[in-house]
Amino acid sequence: MKIHEYQAKELFRKYKIPVPEGGVAHSKDEAFEIAERLASLPLVVKAQIHAGGRGKGGGVKLARSLDEVKTIAHEIIGMNLVTHQTGPGGQKVKKVLVEQGLNIDKELYLSIVPDRETATIVIMASEAGGMDIEAVAEETPEKIIRVHVDPLAGIQPFHCRRTAFGLNLSSAVMKEFNKMVMGLYRFFVDYDCSLVEINPLVITKEETIIALDAKVNFDSNALFRHKDILAYRDLDEEDPLEVEASKFNLNYINMDGNVGNMVNGAGLAMATMDIIKQAGAEPANFLDVGGGANAEMVENGFRIILSDNKVKGILINIFGGILRCDILAQGVVQAAKKIGVTVPIVIRMEGTNVEEGRRILADSGLNLITAVDLKDAAEKVASIVN
Amino acid sequence: MSIFVDKNTRLLVQGITGNEGKFHTKQCIDYGTNVVAGVTPGKGGQTMDGVPVFNSVMDAVQQTRANCSMIFVPPPFAADAILEAIDAGIELIVAITEGIPVMDMMKVKNLLKNSNSRLIGPNCPGIISPGQAKIGIMPGNIHLPGGHVGVVSRSGTLTYEVVHQLTKKNLGQTTCIGIGGDPVNGTNFIDCLRAFEADPATKAIVMVGEIGGNSEEAAAAFIADHVSKPVVGFIAGLTAPPGRRMGHAGAIISGNSGTAQGKIAVMKEAGIHVCENLGELGEVCADNF
Numbered sequence: 023m024k025i026h027e028y029q030a031k032e033l034f035r036k037y038k039i040p041v042p043e044g045g046v047a048h049s050k051d052e053a054f055e056i057a058e059r060l061a062s063l064p065l066v067v068k069a070q071i072h073a074g075g076r077g078k079g080g081g082v083k084l085a086r087s088l089d090e091v092k093t094i095a096h097e098i099i100g101m102n103l104v105t106h107q108t109g110p111g112g113q114k115v116k117k118v119l120v121e122q123g124l125n126i127d128k129e130l131y132l133s134i135v136p137d138r139e140t141a142t143i144v145i146m147a148s149e150a151g152g153m154d155i156e157a158v159a160e161e162t163p164e165k166i167i168r169v170h171v172d173p174l175a176g177i178q179p180f181h182c183r184r185t186a187f188g189l190n191l192s193s194a195v196m197k198e199f200n201k202m203v204m205g206l207y208r209f210f211v212d213y214d215c216s217l218v219e220i221n222p223l224v225i226t227k228e229e230t231i232i233a234l235d236a237k238v239n240f241d242s243n244a245l246f247r248h249k250d251i252l253a254y255r256d257l258d259e260e261d262p263l264e265v266e267a268s269k270f271n272l273n274y275i276n277m278d279g280n281v282g283n284m285v286n287g288a289g290l291a292m293a294t295m296d297i298i299k300q301a302g303a304e305p306a307n308f309l310d311v312g313g314g315a316n317a318e319m320v321e322n323g324f325r326i327i328l329s330d331n332k333v334k335g336i337l338i339n340i341f342g343g344i345l346r347c348d349i350l351a352q353g354v355v356q357a358a359k360k361i362g363v364t365v366p367i368v369i370r371m372e373g374t375n376v377e378e379g380r381r382i383l384a385d386s387g388l389n390l391i392t393a394v395d396l397k398d399a400a401e402k403v404a405s406i407v408n
Numbered sequence: 409m410s411i412f413v414d415k416n417t418r419l420l421v422q423g424i425t426g427n428e429g430k431f432h433t434k435q436c437i438d439y440g441t442n443v444v445a446g447v448t449p450g451k452g453g454q455t456m457d458g459v460p461v462f463n464s465v466m467d468a469v470q471q472t473r474a475n476c477s478m479i480f481v482p483p484p485f486a487a488d489a490i491l492e493a494i495d496a497g498i499e500l501i502v503a504i505t506e507g508i509p510v511m512d513m514m515k516v517k518n519l520l521k522n523s524n525s526r527l528i529g530p531n532c533p534g535i536i537s538p539g540q541a542k543i544g545i546m547p548g549n550i551h552l553p554g555g556h557v558g559v560v561s562r563s564g565t566l567t568y569e570v571v572h573q574l575t576k577k578n579l580g581q582t583t584c585i586g587i588g589g590d591p592v593n594g595t596n597f598i599d600c601l602r603a604f605e606a607d608p609a610t611k612a613i614v615m616v617g618e619i620g621g622n623s624e625e626a627a628a629a630f631i632a633d634h635v636s637k638p639v640v641g642f643i644a645g646l647t648a649p650p651g652r653r654m655g656h657a658g659a660i661i662s663g664n665s666g667t668a669q670g671k672i673a674v675m676k677e678a679g680i681h682v683c684e685n686l687g688e689l690g691e692v693c694a695d696n697f
Binding site for chain 1: 435483484507508509510511512513514515517518519545546547549550561562563564565566567568569572589591592616618619621622623626642644645646647648649651652654655656657658659663664668684685686687688
């Protein structure tokens with residue numbers, strides 16, 4: 023789960039990680055009030071959307087007067103911000119963060135991520151702050167410091183020292199930096215984060231350290247023990263169809279093509295999307311209805327797929343196995359009748375009683391096309407939409 | 409022959425009294441698996457389909473000599489269940505549970521290093537040695553005993569699809585393992601490849617990967633250096649958009665890493681017969697094995 027920068031900074035404050043003074047505004051007048059309260063210039067106005075690359079897209083601007091804060095906030099709130107992460111459609115900005123400007127001496131990069139291969143927690147840091155870290159990793163990997171922390175033993179002072187020396191920090195800021203890394207690690211572990219990133223982490227001319235930006239993602243599987251984080255969820259930032267699907271516990275991702283598809287199991291769902299493409303069509307979505315798959319899931323699946331008006335045909339691929347195909351087929355027929363499915367449906371299913379299942383589909387009076395195997399299914403649905 | 413599980417496997421089921429645990433225990437018994445015990449704290453003394461239920465894994469092991477555990481415990485308590493099995497000295501732990509927090513699994517994985525236990529999963533369909541033992545939720549009837557193909561996969565139903573195609577081509581299996589779709593898991597591709605290479609009955613291997621992480625790349629390097637048997641590979645997720653978690657917690661392309669295209673290129677270079685169209689996997693195996 024993703025949260026906004028201003029929310030991440032709220033959490034940082036709890037862990038005594040220094041962040042600029044500021045506040046979040048939903049209107050130009052609120053922005054002006056915050057600016058008055060901060061009583062320092064210049065100020066920075068930052069669009070609050072989940073996607074990165076806001077600066078380049080025109081969503082982050084410097085204001086040199088209180089009136090300018092108002093003008094900029096007016097421009098940014100309501101704008102459709104397009105960045106490399108939003109896709110061409112962009113994301114509508116609903117709020118801005120108004121913050122004090124800093125006397126920047128140096129910009130660093132600092133993040134904490136889990137490393138899946140070694141099952142350790144990795145502190146990543148670089149003197150190349152403020153830049154796209156993936157580009158740094160690609161072009162100058164030697165500029166990135168990686169310090170692995172054993173999650174059982176937890177962070178030790180030497181981990182912080184190694185990071186600090188690697189960043190060539192002056193002794194004046196090192197102590198403060200080490201304290202901050204300790205706090206950041208504690209935050210990461212306490213909240214089951216999947217990413218904590220500060221880019222840039224700023225050393226000011228006054229030799230203090232401040233997190234100028236803050237990006238935090240959480241492990242969705244751990245949200246059951248972080249009810250406070252659930253309150254940070256912003257549905258405006260998510261695809262409405264995906265939000266709807268999540269209510270039914272369906273794993274749905276909207277794509278650009280016109281072949282809707284419904285599959286049981288994530289791996290098979292990905293492979294089904296791939297084979298649709300290989301047959302010459304484009305998948306409209308990823309939809310995993312779960313390893314089991316029952317009539318209710320299929321019904322909800324239809325509802326979600328058909329809410330996407332790009333869909334010209336649907337491919338259902340269920341590898342039942344233990345699940346009986348006759349029961350599944352009855353479920354598909356019932357759901358299709360109830361929802362009133364208007365586009366052709368190609369069904370491929372495998373499992374016990376598959377012949378009986380195919381007979382039920384054929385006798386249903388609906389536009390249901392059965393396929394003998396996956397390849398056949400993909401070719402049939404591709405020929406329908408093309 | 410087979411790897412990790414066979415006729416001598418004495419299975420214990422943690423979470424045996426829940427809906428999933430109950431249903432799949434019955435399926436395993438029907439397949440011929442020797443299910444010797446169940447564990448549900450507070451329900452010790454009961455029986456479930458003739459299987460005695462214990463309050464703790466330690467009790468169950470002492471009284472039944474169980475050497476393998478299958479876990480159906482819900483995510484908030486699953487790490488605890490795995491650690492309990494490790495503590496009781498269970499040799500093979502198969503965690504079916506989906507949705508265990510990454511932080512919990514990182515701790516489990518580090519504790520596993522100093523134990524004699526092997527963990528398969530979590531978030532996996534389990535492991536089956538056809539005709540000998542089924543420890544998991546896969547449909548037993550699609551498997552063909554007496555064959556020579558070992559299957560290892562990060563997925564569930566996709567593995568069934570692959571096995572089904574093998575069986576239709578009359579290519580029987582020695583052991584089929586789902587290592588799970590989570591980012592941190594107990595047993596990886598290399599562990600399984602090493603075991604298949606050492607197993608005299610296994611003459612060929614199918615490896616099914618997907619986007620995310622670099623375990624397929626590591627496996628490819630291992631195959632190039634240490635595996636003499638032919639390997640057919642498949643990677644799901646050619647059309648997956650970057651930055652999106654595709655159902656499995658571990659299936660995500662981060663930046664340029666973890667793409668299907670990247671994995672396929674590395675696997676081909678390592679001499680693996682990569683099948684890019686799932687519909688043709690059975691044929692590719694029949695041609696190469």
